[in-house]
Amino acid sequence: MNQQRVRKYVEQYLSAFSSHIMETHPDFLTVKLPVEVDKDIGNRPFYWSWVEKMNLPYQPLVLTFCFDPDRMPDDRRAEHLHLGAARLQQIFQSTRKHGSFVCMYETLPQTRAQASSRQSVPLVPWLGVNWKVSFICDKKRDLILHFGVNLHQPHIVRDFYPFLLQRQLAPSIPDYHYTLDRRITISQAFAMMEAEIRRILAQEDQTWAAAAKQRLEEELQILEAYYRELEERQRRTADDGNEAANEADKGGDELQDGHSGKSTGSASSAADNVESAAAEPNGSLNLLLEQETERQTTAIQAVSPSLEEHRSAGGRILDFLRANSFQETPREKIDQTEWVASTPEEEKRRRMEEMRWQYEPRISVQFINGGLFYLQSAPPSAPPHGNGRKM
Amino acid sequence: MPNVPVSFDADWMDLLNERMKQDGPWDKWELFQLTLEAEEAMAIREFDQLQCLQYLPTLQPFPHQLQTAERVLNEMRGRAILADEVGLGKTIEAGLIMKEYMIRGLAKKILILVPASLVIQWTKELNQKFGIPAVAQKKEYMWRQYDVVVASIDTAKRDPHRRHVLDIDYDMLIIDEAHKLKNKKTRNYQFVKEIRKKYCLLLTATPIQNEMDELYNLINLLKPGHLGHTSSFSTTYVEGKRQAKNNEQLKTELDKVMIRNRRSDGGVHFTSRRVQSIPIELSPEEAALYQGVTRFVKEQYHTGSGGYNSLALITLQREVCSSREAAFLTLYNMHQRAAEDSPVRAEIMELVEMIKKIESHSKAAKAVELIQQINDKVIIFTEYRATQNYLQKYLHDHGITSVPFRGGFKRSKKDWMTELFQNRAQVLIATEAGGEGINLQFCNQVINYDMPWNPMRVEQRIGRVHRLGQQRDVHIYNLSTVGTIEEHILQLLYEKIDLFEMVIGELDDIVERLNLKQSLEENLISIIMDSSSEKEMALKLDNMGQAIRAMRLARKTKEPLPETAEQ
Numbered sequence: 014m015n016q017q018r019v020r021k022y023v024e025q026y027l028s029a030f031s032s033h034i035m036e037t038h039p040d041f042l043t044v045k046l047p048v049e050v051d052k053d054i055g056n057r058p059f060y061w062s063w064v065e066k067m068n069l070p071y072q073p074l075v076l077t078f079c080f081d082p083d084r085m086p087d088d089r090r091a092e093h094l095h096l097g098a099a100r101l102q103q104i105f106q107s108t109r110k111h112g113s114f115v116c117m118y119e120t121l122p123q124t125r126a127q128a129s130s131r132q133s134v135p136l137v138p139w140l141g142v143n144w145k146v147s148f149i150c151d152k153k154r155d156l157i158l159h160f161g162v163n164l165h166q167p168h169i170v171r172d173f174y175p176f177l178l179q180r181q182l183a184p185s186i187p188d189y190h191y192t193l194d195r196r197i198t199i200s201q202a203f204a205m206m207e208a209e210i211r212r213i214l215a216q217e218d219q220t221w222a223a224a225a226k227q228r229l230e231e232e233l234q235i236l237e238a239y240y241r242e243l244e245e246r247q248r249r250t251a252d253d254g255n256e257a258a259n260e261a262d263k264g265g266d267e268l269q270d271g272h273s274g275k276s277t278g279s280a281s282s283a284a285d286n287v288e289s290a291a292a293e294p295n296g297s298l299n300l301l302l303e304q305e306t307e308r309q310t311t312a313i314q315a316v317s318p319s320l321e322e323h324r325s326a327g328g329r330i331l332d333f334l335r336a337n338s339f340q341e342t343p344r345e346k347i348d349q350t351e352w353v354a355s356t357p358e359e360e361k362r363r364r365m366e367e368m369r370w371q372y373e374p375r376i377s378v379q380f381i382n383g384g385l386f387y388l389q390s391a392p393p394s395a396p397p398h399g400n401g402r403k404m
Numbered sequence: 405m406p407n408v409p410v411s412f413d414a415d416w417m418d419l420l421n422e423r424m425k426q427d428g429p430w431d432k433w434e435l436f437q438l439t440l441e442a443e444e445a446m447a448i449r450e451f452d453q454l455q456c457l458q459y460l461p462t463l464q465p466f467p468h469q470l471q472t473a474e475r476v477l478n479e480m481r482g483r484a485i486l487a488d489e490v491g492l493g494k495t496i497e498a499g500l501i502m503k504e505y506m507i508r509g510l511a512k513k514i515l516i517l518v519p520a521s522l523v524i525q526w527t528k529e530l531n532q533k534f535g536i537p538a539v540a541q542k543k544e545y546m547w548r549q550y551d552v553v554v555a556s557i558d559t560a561k562r563d564p565h566r567r568h569v570l571d572i573d574y575d576m577l578i579i580d581e582a583h584k585l586k587n588k589k590t591r592n593y594q595f596v597k598e599i600r601k602k603y604c605l606l607l608t609a610t611p612i613q614n615e616m617d618e619l620y621n622l623i624n625l626l627k628p629g630h631l632g633h634t635s636s637f638s639t640t641y642v643e644g645k646r647q648a649k650n651n652e653q654l655k656t657e658l659d660k661v662m663i664r665n666r667r668s669d670g671g672v673h674f675t676s677r678r679v680q681s682i683p684i685e686l687s688p689e690e691a692a693l694y695q696g697v698t699r700f701v702k703e704q705y706h707t708g709s710g711g712y713n714s715l716a717l718i719t720l721q722r723e724v725c726s727s728r729e730a731a732f733l734t735l736y737n738m739h740q741r742a743a744e745d746s747p748v749r750a751e752i753m754e755l756v757e758m759i760k761k762i763e764s765h766s767k768a769a770k771a772v773e774l775i776q777q778i779n780d781k782v783i784i785f786t787e788y789r790a791t792q793n794y795l796q797k798y799l800h801d802h803g804i805t806s807v808p809f810r811g812g813f814k815r816s817k818k819d820w821m822t823e824l825f826q827n828r829a830q831v832l833i834a835t836e837a838g839g840e841g842i843n844l845q846f847c848n849q850v851i852n853y854d855m856p857w858n859p860m861r862v863e864q865r866i867g868r869v870h871r872l873g874q875q876r877d878v879h880i881y882n883l884s885t886v887g888t889i890e891e892h893i894l895q896l897l898y899e900k901i902d903l904f905e906m907v908i909g910e911l912d913d914i915v916e917r918l919n920l921k922q923s924l925e926e927n928l929i930s931i932i933m934d935s936s937s938e939k940e941m942a943l944k945l946d947n948m949g950q951a952i953r954a955m956r957l958a959r960k961t962k963e964p965l966p967e968t969a970e971q
Contacts, residue, residue, distance in 0.1 A: 014445040014458070018445075022438060022441065022442075025434060025438055026435075026438055028434075029432050029434045029435050029438070082461070082462055093462075095459075095461045096445065096446075096458055096459050096461075097456075097458075097459030097460050097461070097503075097535045098535065099535060099537065105439075105442040105446075108435050108438045108439050108442060109439045109442070111431050111432065111435045112431050112432065112434075112435030112436040112437075112438060112439035113416075113419070113431055113436075113439070114419065114420055114423050114430060114431055115430050115431050115432070115433055115436045116423075116427075116428070116430045117433055142416075143440055143443070145443060145447065147448075147509070148451075149510070151481045151482055151510075151603075152451045152452070152477070152478075152481075152508070152510075153448055153451070153508045153509065153510055154448055154449065154450060154451045155447040155448045155449070156447075157443065157444060157447055174440065178437075182433060184430065184432075184433065199417050199420055199421055199424075200417055203414065203417060207412055210410075210412075211410065214410065219408075221451060222407075222408045226407075228481070232627075235627070235628075235629045235630060236628060236629055238629060239628050239629025239632075240628075240629075341543070341544050341545070342544060342563075342564035342567075346564070347563050347564050348563050349562060349563050352591075354594050354597075354598070355597075355598060360597070360628075363600055364628055366600075367600060367601065367602060370573075370602050371481065371482070371483075371602045371603070372481070374408045375408060375409050375410075375411070376408055376409070376410040376411070377410075377411045377413075378410060378411065378412045378413060379413045380413045380415070380416040381439065381440060381443050382436055382439050382440065383416065383420065384420075384430070384431075384436065385424070
């Protein structure tokens with residue numbers, strides 16, 4: 014997105030909210046933010062919660078966006094807007110929030126015959142959805158797909174959105190038009206799209222996934238070999254240790270090397286040693302369980318409603334913070350002595366999980382936006398595959 | 405796609421059905437279009453191409469930094485040791501890689517572990533240069549509240565922080581100064597090993613300081629088993645503790661996990677240093693004081709009648725070269741410490757009388773002249789607080805604006821002073837070059853008002869301005885009073901061993917490898933104090949200069965690992 018495009022984007026965004034542009038200059042523009050925009054990109058949730066609770070008139074935020082970092086206005090605070098700027102990302106988010114679902118009707122200039130006959134024109138219902146398909150391994154690539162599903166006579170077309178851009182669309186149904194009934198549900202239409210996407214994916218170049226799998230396989234083998242040898246070694250040193258212990262004074266405690274901490278005291282027979290060694294995994298298992306419960310509690314914390322949801326339900330920010338903010342660990346619970354290094358087993362498991370996390374190929378199909386489109390003209394129903402395969 | 409799991413987003417259906425039922429509220433067609441446009445702009449079209457630059461219009465990375473980022477992404481798959489030599493911008497490389505993964509939506513939760521003194525600098529740099537909303541960890545809740553957290557490893561490893569860190573799945577883990585993790589028996593090493601991470605960058609300028617094992621341990625944090633086991637690693641690759649064998653093979657293996665850019669590779673243009681010695685003739689009164697103090701110091705050093713330790717005496721000797729204020733303060737303290745009836749008191753009083761007689765200060769006057777001549781931002785370094793205060797007043801009297809800078813300032817005050825210097829004042833008077841992370845590249849004029857005897861400190865001083873990002877040549881002015889110790893030091897240490905001509909970071913290496921840092925200052929002290937004549941002192945200093953020179957040459961011809969491994 015070049016700077017010209019960024020500027021155009023911001024202007025279109027602001028005008029969609031009927032913002033008051035106070036000054037416009039080739040290098041920058043100054044705008045008074047409308048309420049909706051201010052709430053989305055103004056970064057002042059506390060201010061808004063206060064104004065609304067106290068029922069006060071609000072002071073609109075005035076911002077200056079500059080599009081050329083070398084030519085910032087010097088008489089006011091300005092911020093450089095570019096693709097990487099946090100503010101532009103907020104604007105993107107705000108756009109998305111207010112641009113997810115539409116319902117549009119095609120308006121064609123009526124022919125004289127239609128006008129004179131006062132005959133009503135039927136409009137065909139379509140579901141249009143824009144998808145982002147992401148191919149993910151340790152790297153990532155995206156593919157954007159635009160589908161349309163005819164809900165009256167069920168069939169699917171690709172590149173529906175470019176087609177829409179060439180139509181005249183209005184948010185309300187024009188006079189002397191009526192809509193045809195929908196014969197399939199949204200979820201049935203989704204099923205059609207899902208099948209179509211899977212079919213397209215089957216035709217996509219798959220070397221990336223194969224390569225990722227191979228990398229993963231190699232990495233896992235290295236880990237496997239490494240930890241197998243580590244285990245051997247530990248067993249050998251443990252054996253050595255036991256022999257030494259057996260020879261040593263039988264009553265004394267023997268400090269064992271590494272994670273296992275103290276063994277249960279030097280035993281006179283090897284069998285006892287095996288037992289005590291077997292007992293340890295149990296100990297670490299208990300610890301794992303503890304960690305697991307702890308993790309679950311934090312997971313519960315994580316699913317508590319977001320600030321946004323809390324506020325839209327009429328809650329106060331302060332209450333939200335009290336309920337959700339992270340509690341400091343009380344001093345008496347802080348324990349520096351509790352330190353348990355993972356066993357080689359645990360470590361191996363963790364490292365392997367990391368590798369899978371990093372490499373395992375997967376595809377995620379995300380909904381960008383979509384809507385109902387009532388059309389008079391039919392999109393070209395060329396076979397949906399074959400064209401528009403952008404790599 | 406066979407065998408590749410595909411997940412479909414289905415949440416939208418309920419939302420759409422709900423709106424259909426209510427017939428609205430529907431969004432605007434314009435915003436619908438803009439939403440798609442934003443998605444198109446941010447979609448990643450290629451697996452391999454670096455995307456982050458279009459998000460960073462003001463950043464101008466060097467070619468080697470871009471190459472490094474690309475290699476880490478495409479060849480090393482996000483797990484690498486970044487081992488560039490000092491001053492080549494490892495932070496920038498790490499920032500690029502981090503940004504790239506964030507843009508691709510592959511990294512969100514990121515932990516950056518750095519030495520405590522660098523936490524703020526990292527946070528600042530990530531925010532300012534990369535637009536990455538990093539925060540410095542201060543409170544316990546921050547581990548979870550924020551996605552990109554910068555913390556010191558010593559904090560992170562302690563309870564209760566440890567519990568949070570070990571409980572989080574980090575998309576990316578970055579460790580600066582990673583050579584501190586060379587020993588696998590340390591708590592820090594063990595701790596880092598426990599962290600769950602997807603991508604991992606280890607930054608260090610010195611991947612090997614002493615033993616080959618250190619490198620092995622670092623790699624094991626990144627990719628366990630990549631170089632086999634300790635023993636197989638040793639048998640395959642290690643000759644002596646510091647010597648590698650099977651270099652070719654080791655190099656290939658290292659290439660898979662480590663990138664080391666070197667200054668000598670070229671590509672990075674450092675501006676040059678222009679060094680100038682400014683000799684200063686002492687006025688007769690000043691010369692008398694210098695002689696008096698020198699006599700006093702030597703006498704005390706040999707007889708010890710006043711009970712002063714040699715360090716205090718040598719300090720006095722050096723202070724008198726800097727300013728009478730600095731010397732006066734020390735003399736005053738010595739006077740107070742001496743017994744009431746000690747003959748030392750009288751001697752000191754005599755010296756103080758000499759100080760009183762001095763009306764002009766030749767060095768300060770020269771400095772003012774120099775500053776006026778430069779007519780640009782200047783940093784003056786001095787070793788002494790008293791000199792600093794005096795200079796500030798002196799410059800003020802001559803209509804030159806200045807701000808002080810001391811190591812003892814709080815971080816915020818340091819930043820404030822830096823900003824004042826950049827925007828308001830002409831001169832920054834600093835007592836200490838340290839304060840990592842104070843970047844003063846906008847200034848290219850340095851006056852060494854007096855000389856530290858430790859070359860590392862001189863290098864640190866210059867390093868504040870002569871680093872990547874300095875656009876202009878750096879001018880260094882060394883003030884030295886003629887016929888004093890200062891002159892000798894400057895001449896022998898700094899001119900004979902070409903200290904100022906060394907490339908950035910070279911001295912680091914020399915001093916670190918040859919371990920001469922401790923002995924250097926001590927040697928100087930004994931040479932200066934024990935020489936019976938000027939001539940003897942000059943000769944001894946000259947010998948010392950030659951020794952260092954020889955070490956430097958030796959280093960150039962015989963570079964230990966990892967350099968050998970890379971050739």
